[in-house]
Amino acid sequence: MRIAVDARFTRTDQHDGISRYGASLIEALAENGGSAEKAQVLMLISDERQLALLPDLPWIKLNSPLSPAELLVAFRVNRLGADVVVSPMQTMGSWGRKYPLILTLHDLIYYSNPTPPGFLPLPVRALWRLYHLAYWPQRRLLNRADVVATISETTRSLMARHRLTKRPVRIVGNAPQPGTTVRNPAQAPEKTLLYMGSFMPYKNVETVVRGMAHLPGYTLHLLSRISPDRRRDLGALVPDGSEVVFHNGVSEEEYAELLRSATALVTLSRAEGYGLPMIEAMAAGTPVVASDIPIFREVSGGAALLTDPDSPEAFAAAVRELSEPDRWRRISEAGLRRAAEYSWETSAAQLLDAAAEAVRLFGERRPASR
Missing domain, CATH: 3.40.50.2000 (Glycogen Phosphorylase B;)
Structure with a gap:
């Protein structure tokens, strides 16, 4: 054909x-x-x-x-x-x-x-x-x-x-992309969180940023390109004492390296067609904390931590669950199994x-x- x-x-x-x-x-x-x-x-x-x-x-x-x-x-x-x-x-x-x-x-x-x-x-x-x-x-x-x-x-x-x-x-x-390198499960994750996606309003990045007030010691990496106006608006929401890094774009290699060391990929989007970063993270063995919406339930198949997208406190509580090594490992392994189905x-x-x-x-x- x-x-x-x-x-x-x-x-x-x-x-x-x-x-x-x-x-x-x-x-x-x-x-x-x-x-x-x-x-x-x-x-x-x-x-x-x-x-x-x-x-x-x-x-x-x-x-x-x-x-x-x-x-x-x-x-x-x-x-x-x-x-x-x-x-x-x-x-x-x-x-x-x-x-x-x-x-x-x-x-x-x-x-x-x-x-x-x-x-x-x-x-x-x-x-x-x-x-x-x-x-x-x-x-x-x-x-x-x-x-x-x-x-x-x-x-x-x-x-x-x-x-x-x-x-x-x-x-x-x-x-996910074929040949994704899976992280070493024996290596303890760094206290870093990754967001990969646009900064359009429905992506709800504001709640992620506000949630950092309840996550002392963690660093949030906002990886995607961002306009100066949007960066200024989100920067004004960063809680005192919180660490938020604006990368304004990363290469494929940088993204893969960050995925292999982070505690989790995070997204509290209110709507998605699919949510490719979710499946990319799971394919690397990195847990995902995401909003509890129908598409993320479908794509994750129960292998992600889903939470209320309107609550910075609930988001932070989901991240803190991953501070327990056994819990982190179980979510990582579940994500790998789920990603293998795609x-x-x-x-x-x-x-x-x-x-x-x-x-x-x-x-x-x-x-x-x-």
């Missing part, structure tokens, strides 16, 4: 969640995804710098997915001869398409948290807010596909609740099944559209 994968949301410097998801799926697909028949993968990019974060596979350059030319991108994709086209986002242009299409919806976060990502151009951010005022635009987008993919049962149930699509919805899961090979196999279904459904519908 010849699969064209839209890789135009790949970053040019360092992966974010969508970028890593797409690149990891592409690599796993090319390695056959557990299928007897190896997939032929064609990557669709918009900037040749994206190739630095993508596998060495055939590619073709298209317009930016944020360009007005996206409205007509299907006419270019039609000429590629793909058996099926897969997008790790739901926004890929499809007007005039002559190929089976899989679109991906990761989450519904922006309906309850409408602040758009800061990297988007101002006009796109304005449209983003308008788009998320009602569900009907999302329905229009998703119903253009033959199959819709999502990354969790939590999101799939929300899609069903809001009747977002008439198309089949299939799980194509996220997973793999990109499984995700690629799920995508190949979805692709075969999309081809079949497209073939059934096509005669009716002639």
Whole structure:
């Protein structure tokens, strides 16, 4: 099967969640995804710098997915001869398409948290807010596909609740990076806590910072890039005597090294599509303290310490549980077992099944559209 994968949301410097998801799926697909028949993968990019974060596979350059030319991108994709086209986002242009299409919806976060990502151009951010005022635009987008993919049962149930699509919805899961180095369980953890993720309001980093008032001797490392204004606002919340370090971005190697020594990765997000840092930490043997929300219950499978996201005191109490060596070891081992249940090979196999279904459904519908 010849699969064209839209890789135009790949970053040019360092992966974010969508970028890593797409690149990891592409690599796993090319390695056959557990299928007897190896997939032929064609990557669709918009900037040749994206190739630095993508596998060495055939590619073709298209317009930016944020360009007005996206409205007509299907006419270019039609000429590629793909058996099926897969997008790790739901926004890929499809007007005039002559190929089976899989679109991906990761989450519904922006309906309850409408602040758009800061990297988007101002006009796109304005449209983003308008788009998320009602569900009907999302329905229009998703119903253009033959199959819709999502990354969790939590999101799939929300899609069903809001009747977002008439198309089949299939799980194509996220997973930790293969070859993650597992920490030495005999080495006592340092009294450090790690946060990896954006600083958007729904991430609720404020409660984590306030919780440091109840964790003397611990250091909180905020690893991700942060704007000067946001850093100033969070810095003003740091309790007297608490140690909070703003890294403003770390390399993959630095992140892995910090994971292998920390007491825990922490996140009190009020909403997530998946929560990749959680599974990354568990794959390294590092316990996770997280908010008690449906997606974290699903992803952790009982292998994380879940707590009230509105209570700095409850957050701190969960961290203090890990000061007991036996408790820390049991949570670490449970996380390793849970993380082993996720793999990109499984995700690629799920995508190949979805692709075969999309081809079949497209073939059934096509005669009716002639």
